[in-house]
Amino acid sequence: MNTSRYLVKENEKIDLSKFATAENNRPDEEELQKKLIPETVKKLKDLHLKLNAQEEKGILVVLQAMDAAGKDEAISYIFSNLNAQGLRTMTLGKPTETELAHDYLWRIHDGLPARGEIGILNRSHYEEVIAPRVHDLLKEEPIPDDVIGEDIWAVRFRQINDFERYLSENGFPVVKFFFNVSKEEQKKRLLTRMKDPNKNWEFSFSDVEERQHWDDYQQIFEDMLNHTSTEHAPWYVLPADDESYSRYIIAQVMVELLEEINPQFPEISGEDKEKLEEAIRLLENE
Structure with missing residues (x-):
């Protein structure tokens, strides 16, 4: 797979409407489900185990989209296969009063990975350049008036880029996935949640309101x-109407990133190796 097809290149302006919401030129469903996805997830699992053991770098994964675009399912089908000890997941909703009392990046810090971990933000700091802009919410938040200027969104884009560069330069590369779902497909998925009693819990009335x-x-x-797809923190636009193929793209991008990091299991040497050999002898002679 050529994952660069879905990459938003830095300083290259895109027209989102020209990105497909479904992929026609892709392997058939049986090959995806029985071969390609399982094989790629196994590679991802093996590489993640080394990342977790080495404890040198961590990875921040950002998932952003409209409701019902497939973020939760991607976590379930791909990332849940990884070693739980090296995985951290945070789902962001509407900011609380405590969160609003801090700077807008403050609330994601508990979701950031430690060295050796993959941290997943299901929704993210990007909420703060999306929802407040759609609903003109900044005036309702406890933000000083002199901070809210006409260029507030350009300022926040720059701040987010600086923050993600900071993470990357400190050993925490960032990779971001935007689930590009069509309006018709979202409608179909929302109706499924609304009509199926076993899926009612997944539905929120705000999902329909936001469609307006x-x-x-x-x-x-x-x-x-x-404005925020950079070399150190790129965005990938997923054809989210095609759930299986989107998951395959995510898994492949993650494998490519981990192969670039090239984590290795730590080697025991010197005095520690001697202690290990002695411990082995003690156990074998019990």
Whole structure:
């Protein structure tokens, strides 16, 4: 797979409407489910185990999308296969009063990975350049008036880029996935949740309310992608109507990133090796 097809290149402006929400030129479903996805997830699992053992670098994964685009399912089908000890997941909702009393990046810190971990943000700091912009919420938040200028969103894009560069330069590369779901497919998935009693718990009335702002969201998503996809923290736009193939893309991108990091199991040497050999002898002679 050529994952660069889904990459938003730095300083190259995109038109989000020209990114497909489904992939026609892809392997058949049986090959994806029985061969490609399992093989790629196994590679990912093996590489993650080495990352976790080495404890030198961590990875921050950002998942961003409209409701019902497939973020939760991607976590379940891909990342849940990894060693839980080296995995951290945070789901962000509407900011609490405590969170609003801090800077807007403050609330994601508990979700950031330690060395050896993959941290997943299901929604993320990007919420702060999306929802407040759609609903004009900044005036309702306890932010000083002199901070809210006409260029507030450009300032926040720059701040987010600086923050992600900081993470990357300190050994925590960032990779971001935008689930590009069509309005029709989202409608289909929401109706499934609403009509199936076993899926009612997944539905929120706000999901339907937010659809009324669909065009605004698409414009803001495009702006976000164009201003915050960088070499150290790239965005990948997934054809999210195709859930299986989107999961395959995520797994493949993660494998490529980990292969670039090239984590290795730590080697025991010197005095520690002698202690290990002595411990082995003690156990064998019990």
